[in-house]
Amino acid sequence: MAKRFxxxxxxPERNCWGCDHYCAADAMRCGNGSNRTQHPAELLxxxxxxxxxxxxxxxxxxxSIEPAAARA
Incomplete structure (x- = not known):
């Protein structure tokens, strides 16, 4: 993950949280398919x-938090 989270x-329901693109739920470009990945706040x-x-x-x-990869 390279972007701040x-x-x-x-x-959160407006975006897919499965990759760094944070695409709109109705316009996913990562090939995730037709279902978006929910934000952890929606689940927990x-x-x-x-x-x-x-x-x-x-x-x-x-x-927000900075990903560990960006801090290294």
Missing amino acids: PLHPKH GEDWYECGDWGLDVAEGAT
């Missing part, structure tokens, strides 16, 4: 990054 997008709730071990360093009050 939003923690709490306002309308607003505190999704606190559930399990995502390996994320989330600062207090952050709205």
Whole structure:
């Protein structure tokens, strides 16, 4: 993942979150097929990054996270 990833997008249902393109749900260009990948907040709730071990360093009050590949 090369782009910043939003923690709490306002309308996650409008995008596919399966790759770095973040395409509109009705215009996917990655070949993912006809189903979009949901944002973790849609599946696990607003505190999704606190559930399990995502390996994320989330600062207090952050709205997005920088991918590890970009930090390296």
